[in-house]
Amino acid sequence: MESWEAGPTAYAGPASPVRPGRTELGALATSGAPASLWLDVLDATIRTCQEHGRTDLVSWLWQRRAQLLHPHLRVLVVGAAKQGKSQLINALINAPVCVVGEDRGTMVPTVVRHTAAPTAQLIVRAAPDTAWTPDAARQDSIPLALDRLADALAETVAIQPAATVGRLHADVGVPRSLLASGLQLIDTPPLPGLPAVAPAAVGRLRELATDGRADLVLFVCEAGRELSDAEVAVLADLGRLFPSLVVAYTKTDYAAHWRRDLEASRMRLVQAGVPATVLPLSATLRVRAVQTGDAALNGESGFPALISLLEATVAAKPDRLARATVGVLGRTVTERLAVTLRDDLDAQRAESETSHAVKRLHETQRRMDELRKCATRWQTRLSDEVGDLMSDIEHDLRERTRAVIARADETFTEADPVRVWDEFEQWLREALLEVAQTSLGWLGDRAEWLARAVAAEFPAELGDVLPNWVPGVQGDVSERVTELESPQVERFTMTQKLFTGLRGSYGGVLMVGLVTSLTGMSLINPISLGGGAVFGGKSIREEGKSLLRRRQAVARATVRQHVDEIYVGLAKDAKDSVRRIQRALRDHFTAVTEDLQEAIIESLRSAKADAEREASVREGRARRTEQELIRLAGLQKQALALMAGPG
Amino acid sequence: MSGAGLAERAGRLLDDAAQVFRGHERAETWLRRHRERLVEPLRLAVAGPPGSGKSTLVNALIGEDVAPVVVEGAGGAPVWFQDGPRPVAHVFPPDAPAWTAPMRRAKEAGHAVDWALGGVSRVVVDWPCRALRHTRLLDAAGVEGDTEVPADALLYVTRHLGDDLTPLQESQSGRGAGAFPVHVMVVLSRADETAGGRPDAILGARQIARRRRREPRVAALCQDVLALSGQLALAGRGLREEEYASVAAVAALPKADADARLLSTDRFTAAGFGVDVPVQRREALLRRFGIGGLRLAVTLVRSGARSRAELGAQLMRQSGLTELQASISDLFTARRDALKARTALIALDHLLRAESRPQAAHLVAELDRLVAGAHEFRELRLLAALRTGRVTLPAELAVEARRLAGGEGTAHAERLGLPAESPPEQLWPVAEDAAGRWHQQTRAATTAGGRRAAEVVLRSCTAILDDLG
Secondary structure: OHHHHHOOOOOOOOOOOOOOOHHHHHHHHHOOOOHHHHHHHHHHHHHHHHHOOOHHHHHHHHHHHHHHHOOOEEEEEEEOOOOOHHHHHHHHHOOOOOOOOOOOOOOOOEEEEEOOOOEEEEEEEOOOOOOOOOOOOEEEEEEOOOOOHHHHHHHHHHHOOHHHHHHEEEEEEEOOHHHHOOEEEEEOOOOOOOOOOOHHHHHHHHHHHHHOOOOEEEEEEEOOOOOOHHHHHHHHHHOOOOOOEEEEEEOOOOOOOHHHHHHHHHHHHHHHOOOEEEEEOOHHHHHHHHHHOOHHHHHHHOHHHHHHHHHHHHHHHHHHHHHHHHHHHHHHHHHHHHHHHHHHHHHHHHHHHHOHHHHHHHHHHHHHHHHHHHHHHHHHHHHHHHHHHHHHHHHHHHHHHHHHHHHHHHHHHHOOHHHHHHHHHHHHHHHHHHHHHHHHHHHHHHHHHHHHHHHOOOOHHHOOOOOOOOOOOOOOHHHHOOOOOOOOOOOOOHHHHHHHHHHHHHHHHHHHHHHHHHOOOOOOOHHHHHHHHHHHHHHHHHHHHHHHHHHHHHHHHHHHHHHHHHHHHHHHHHHHHHHHHHHHHHHHHHHHHHHHHHHHHHHHHHHHHHHHHHHHHHHHHHHHHHHHHHHHHHHHHHHHHHHHOOO | OOHHHHHHHHHHHHHHHHHHOOOOHHHHHHHHHHHHHOOOOEEEEEEOOOOOOHHHHHHHHHOOOOOOEEEOOOOOOOEEEEEOOOOEEEEEOOOOOOEEEOOEEOOOOOEEEOOOOOOOOEEEEEEOOHHHOOEEEEEOOOOOOOOOOOOOEEEEEEOOOOOOOHHHHHOOOOOHHHHOOOOEEEEEOOHHHHHHHOOOHHHHHHHHHHHHHHOHHHHOOOOEEEEOOHHHHHHHHOOOHHHHHHHHHHHHOOHHHHHHHOOOHHHHHOOOOOOOOOHHHHHHHHHHHHHHHHHHHHHHHHOOOOOHHHHHHHHHHHHOHHHHHHHHHHHHHOOHHHHHHHHHHHHHHHHHHHOOOHHHHHHHHHHHHHHHOOHHHHHHHHHHHHHHOOOOOOHHHHHHHHHHOOEOEOOHHHHHOOOOOOOHHHHHHHHHHHHHHHHHHHHHOOOHHHHHHHHHHHHHHHHHHHHHO
């Protein structure tokens, strides 16, 4: 509360917003400057309003301040139509100054005040919201005939241009001792809507109270009915602007059960929490009493009570009334300011849910999560695909080499390896080369596809993450497909043939020779020799055939072994390639992931920082608002202390 | 060309509409209900702000202390009063059949019906009374009246007709048949309280009413403005011998003494009254008359009301009830066919606007033609203008205009001032003569109002001639 202390009027009280204790206030009240205490609180309230930028409240409070310092007590007489407002004023000062009766009613507000000689004029104010005080700016003032005031007023008002109707009020001065102490009475036109509906009346009454510079409001309600809900609502609203209200319960001479209704009305006011003094009055009796000088009747009219109340209020204006007024004003104003602050606080709270930085933070966190999920996904995908590729390529090679072996077997079932070998070896090499190239080429295609499949696991928003290079198949295929040496086969040499022929012919000579010997021929004869030659030839042929078969089997076995060897080599190459590819892809995608992660972490960090900064700013603002609220509460406590203060 | 003619044509139009809207359940029900209402007694709503004396006015018109009828636990429901063999209340809960319930006298005033079944949309009270035979009365809680059952005419009751006429403006629908404010009368109630309740309070109130009814703004919204003290009217209608005796006893006091005792209610009911009237009886008197009424009654007795009957009659006259009854009878009850037709036409207009369908186009045209040609409403406005002095004609012309516009009966012979059974040959020359005279009058009249009045009368004459010829 810096401004609190640094204000134009030095404040002697505590600087903290803590409510001053009773004793403190009491000490202040007796320590020489009691009257200025309320002024200090009012000034503090005005300053607070200024700080909050509520110029409307400031000007209003300034006006109330000026009014409180003014020695006059202005009493605003308000109420629904036909309740006896003007009657009441006329009876109170015993002069027909206000328009009464018939259905004409009060058309313009009438200010009744003390003057040495009776005067009456219709005043055209400079603006609709100019005060009705005698010293305020006026555009025109038209004197009214005093002896026929009501008619003169009606006629004068009727000839005023329509545009000025909102700026008219009558100003009547009468020499009355009651008014001489500074009391001014203001008669007003009926409040609209009452007694049925309140809102229009509330607004109108606020205007009246402000423009009329009222210090006290006298609300008029006729006897014979209770205060209506709308009237209680209007009074409750007034209670926020004025410390004490007076409800005049008029026409008690006419109503049969006015006491019962009066009690009921009092009850309703108490229930609504409106601090109002309810006074039963009868203007008719008062007029009669004044005419006849009947003191008892005057007492019955209830006016003595009203007069003493008004006189007491006039006397109390510089101190007790002013204090109470400032108390009420302080309470009302701080409440009104607090409402704005509280709304502000709520708005800030709501805003924290929707701020940009927090949104960005949430978004980044979401992206981080996504990336984490994506990393697991692509790794799994890569290892699965590589496993598949491995088995596929192995199977492919196996199939293709099997086919080569089958072709080789076929060849060596028919042909003699010795004779066809060179030709065969040539074919075999070519076939194996083709196998290797096809298979490994396919592997290359698969590798590219694999890279694309893994890349597809990344969110599309990251753009192209494909590696620009996938390692191909390494190792020279032609190196793997080696030359196959012709297998070591037994050749059927001439010596062997001769030997085999001789062995076979030996048996044939002997067998035929023995048979022919029976016929007396010698063992060696031409026949036996012929038989021996046949036998020998057969043996040689048979031997040649079996040798061929053996050669063929050997060749087949050799080819098979050779192809197997090459297969193993190729498979090894393929597997190595696949592993290389796997490694390369893994490295590539890991790098991509890491890059992304780094970027996201960076943005997460900045988003977090932003959010934190924003939160701290908001918190600071909220704390300031809260402090402001606490300050207001302190001010309100001081205002309330004024109301409850000694006196 | 009589009111019955308009009602007949409105009825025919409703029948046509029923044909067009066959199969449309809601419209059919709506039309049937309005067709039925066309032949029912006039429905007269008594509405106004709270505490303005609506129930007292209803009681004054019925002549007994009936209203307000309060359904315990369901306040604010509109209450209809109709003629019936014995006093009984029919309570209509929303969306449920009616329930007949006995009424008991309430502690303060009026009657109460015990009810424990929640909301009530309206109450219909049977009460044996001659005044209700041709008119049903609605005691509405607010200004709106009964939203479900529209009233044909409205008595707007208010203590004080200020410059703000919005409630009256709200009662006008402003379109078609609703554009004629022939169904509204304003009653300035509680006239006995005017100007502090002096004995001449009601006179003052009557002067106010006379001034207000001629104001063009007010005239544009209602037929008439009347001052009434419902309390005094009721007291006068049912004045008891003992009440008369008490009033006479007070009146017998020296004037100064009596005036002092009548100064305030407290003084009137105070001990040591000086006259042999017990406190209870004085309180009862106060309840029944009010202090202003008592002052008037005492003045009346002093100035020559020597019996109960005489005082009662004078009170009724003073209260303004007689004038009100005459106005109601002339402007509402006598022309109830026109007013009923008006309600039906407004209802049909609503229906045609809400449910437009191609087949209904000719109905719209027909309705427009009927409303445009509805001379009855203009006649009613003329009658009201003559009554209230908004239009001034020379005395004998005014009488004739009133008669020709149907102020004394809507039959041709009645309009022409001839015996009821006169044959058409006799009516013709008289009607022709009247038409000629009023044709002249349309040019001879010195004021615009007079000319317009003459035009309306001339139109009535030509309508008679049309009908005869």
